[in-house]
Amino acid sequence: MAKRVTGPEIEKLIQLLAKVPGLGPRSARRAALHLIKKKEQLLGPLGHAMDEAYHKVKICSCCGNVDTIDPCTVCSDVQRDQAVIIVVEDVSDLWALERAGAMNTAYHVLGGTLSPLDGVGPEDLNIKGLIDRVSVGGIRELIIAVNATVEGQATAHYITDRLTDLGVKITRLAHGVPVGGELDYLDEGTLTAALRARTAI
Amino acid sequence: MAKRVTGPEIEKLIQLLAKVPGLGPRSARRAALHLIKKKEQLLGPLGHAMDEAYHKVKICSCCGNVDTIDPCTVCSDVQRDQAVIIVVEDVSDLWALERAGAMNTAYHVLGGTLSPLDGVGPEDLNIKGLIDRVSVGGIRELIIAVNATVEGQATAHYITDRLTDLGVKITRLAHGVPVGGELDYLDEGTLTAALRARTAI
Numbered sequence: 001m002a003k004r005v006t007g008p009e010i011e012k013l014i015q016l017l018a019k020v021p022g023l024g025p026r027s028a029r030r031a032a033l034h035l036i037k038k039k040e041q042l043l044g045p046l047g048h049a050m051d052e053a054y055h056k057v058k059i060c061s062c063c064g065n066v067d068t069i070d071p072c073t074v075c076s077d078v079q080r081d082q083a084v085i086i087v088v089e090d091v092s093d094l095w096a097l098e099r100a101g102a103m104n105t106a107y108h109v110l111g112g113t114l115s116p117l118d119g120v121g122p123e124d125l126n127i128k129g130l131i132d133r134v135s136v137g138g139i140r141e142l143i144i145a146v147n148a149t150v151e152g153q154a155t156a157h158y159i160t161d162r163l164t165d166l167g168v169k170i171t172r173l174a175h176g177v178p179v180g181g182e183l184d185y186l187d188e189g190t191l192t193a194a195l196r197a198r199t200a201i
Numbered sequence: 202m203a204k205r206v207t208g209p210e211i212e213k214l215i216q217l218l219a220k221v222p223g224l225g226p227r228s229a230r231r232a233a234l235h236l237i238k239k240k241e242q243l244l245g246p247l248g249h250a251m252d253e254a255y256h257k258v259k260i261c262s263c264c265g266n267v268d269t270i271d272p273c274t275v276c277s278d279v280q281r282d283q284a285v286i287i288v289v290e291d292v293s294d295l296w297a298l299e300r301a302g303a304m305n306t307a308y309h310v311l312g313g314t315l316s317p318l319d320g321v322g323p324e325d326l327n328i329k330g331l332i333d334r335v336s337v338g339g340i341r342e343l344i345i346a347v348n349a350t351v352e353g354q355a356t357a358h359y360i361t362d363r364l365t366d367l368g369v370k371i372t373r374l375a376h377g378v379p380v381g382g383e384l385d386y387l388d389e390g391t392l393t394a395a396l397r398a399r400t401a402i
Contacts, residue, residue: 003278005299007269009257013250019243020224021235027223033293034222035251036258036267042220043258047251049214050236054245056210057237066237068208092234098206 010036062133064109064126066091074098074107082106083140087130087159089113089147097145105143108133113151114158127159134166141169148175211237263334265310265327267292275299275308283307284341288331288360290314290348298346306344309334314352315359328360335367342370349376 004011010032018028035043059065060072063085067073074080074094084105088094094107110125133139144159146152160170175193177186186194205212211233219229236244260266261273264286268274275281275295285306289295295308311326334340345360347353361371376394378387387395 003299003302003305004274005296006267006274007257009250009253009269010267013247013254016243016247016250019239020232020247022224022228022232023221029296030293031221031223032254033267033291036254038220039255039258042217043251044255046214046217046221047248047255049210049217050244050248050251052210053214053233053237054240054248056208057240057244066207066211066234068210073205073207090234092231095206095230098204101204104204 062129063094063107064091064111064129065094065107080104080106083138084143085130085133085139085141086143086145088145089152089155093145093147103143110146110155113146113149113155115151122158125155127162130159131162131166134163134168139168141171144170144172148173263330264295264308265292265312265330266295266308281305281307284339285344286331286334286340286342287344287346289346290353290356294346294348304344311347311356314347314350314356316352323359326356328363331360332363332367335364335369340369342372345371345373349374 013035014025014028014032017023017031018025020028023031035046053068056068058067058070058072060067060070060075062071062075065072065074069076075082081104084103085108086094086097086103086105087108087110088097089110089112091109094109097103097107108126108130110127110130112120112125114120114122114125130142134142142159142163144156146156156172163170174197175190176197177183177190177194183191214236215226215229215233218224218232219226221229224232236247254269257269259268259271259273261268261271261276263272263276266273266275270277276283282305285304286309287295287298287304287306288309288311289298290311290313292310295310298304298308309327309331311328311331313321313326315321315323315326331343335343343360343364345357347357357373364371375398376391377398378384378391378395384392
């Protein structure tokens with residue numbers, strides 16, 4: 001803003017809101033005004049929720065999930081099959097797979113993918129924690145559910161190499177046509193994979 | 202989420218973030234995870250800023266601007282020409298005009314537009330406050346800068362009618378071609394207005 005038109009506290013709020021992914025400088029101003037208009041219903045409760053999250057949030061020492069307890073809700077859920085671990089890149093992937101609701105298993109969050117160009121090596125990811133979990137025993141299957149990107153696949157290969165001697169079954173997500181997807185819009189790689197992995201009707 | 206995968210405090214944070222304009226349920230989850238990852242740089246400071254704003258925010262009793270002091274930064278700025286008042290619908294319009302930086306005047310925020318269908322009458326807007334400000338005297342010009350919508354124009358007419366006896370000069374924003382705009386994409390009303398208000402080169 002060229003000249004100050006409001007208090008420094010409100011400008012600070014706008015500056016910080018602009019750093020939230022999905023909001024830019026313009027939508028941060030709009031968001032701040034909306035929050036102020038809904039002071040009792042939104043601004044107060046949201047500030048309180050952020051404060052609570054700030055003080056209570058923990059990274060699960062077992063799987064790397066974000067929670068307010070450690071071990072996390074997923075790791076301490078006795079109704080889950082804790083002998084099957086789905087390995088994901090990020091917490092958001094864990095949450096996405098849980099929304100699908102197809103499995104009722106444990107998870108392991110790597111915290112990224114191997115990327116030599118960005119200086120991300122195996123020691124920067126939560127791979128040692130995974131090896132430790134598998135080494136303890138009692139794990140029946142590892143489902144590698146990393147993204148189907150070059151880095152994701154390289155990471156999947158590295159993990160498979162490291163764990164192959166431990167005698168655990170390692171699987172990966174199927175490649176194929178997304179449900180609801182149109183063939184015309186899919187790339188050649190996906191179509192080739194879908195043809196190769198065709199199933200009997 | 203089908204099953205709980207994280208603590209109730211974090212789910213609450215996601216629920217509230219989803220109510221911020223510009224964020225939906227999906228981007229709220231992404232925002233929450235980003236905030237947690239940037240706990241020290243973003244989550245903590247943003248929670249604190251919201252708390253500060255919650256406790257300190259005030260609506261300026263003179264012009265209706267949002268600030269932490271009353272009268273607000275704009276109303277108490279002695280370097281502004283307080284004899285010229287730009288009348289706007291919303292605080293966001295005040296801030297937008299200030300970013301343009303073309304004028305150095307006072308403002309008056311109506312808090313909406315007349316809209317009989319939505320049950321918004323003159324008593325629901327900050328029109329009485331405007332009449333009081335003008336009645337006290339010392340105001341040289343009112344610039345009506347409401348949106349160029351039907352409701353905005355109706356509101357402009359109403360205000361002009363009410364204030365015309367007070368002997369203050371009342372102006373409105375010019376209609377015309379937006380700077381950088383292409384004629385081909387403009388509506389007939391704007392083109393007609395731009396032609397009628399043509400100026401000598």
